[in-house]
């Protein structure tokens with residue numbers, strides 16, 4: 001689980017980052033590289049056969065363009081209630 005925070009203070013769980021990388025050999029074909037908690041995966045044949053592929057390399061080198069980022073907003077932490085008495089205080093009155 002990777003947490004990120006927006007400038008407004010909303011906290012998100014970063015679920016996955018997806019890149020669309022064009023195939024180097026087949027025009028018009030895009031491969032999908034997904035990075036999530038389980039690691040990095042690619043949809044191309046080379047990766048399915050367990051070989052390091054060009055697409056993962058492009059993502060790693062920062063040559064894969066802008067990613068699509070999937071975020072899950074998390075509820076804000078419970079607010080503090082400094083004005084509330086504790087249960088013990090009630091019994092000691």
Ligand SMILES: [Zn+2]
Pocket residue numbers: 031042043044045046047053054055056
């Ligand atoms: Zn690939």
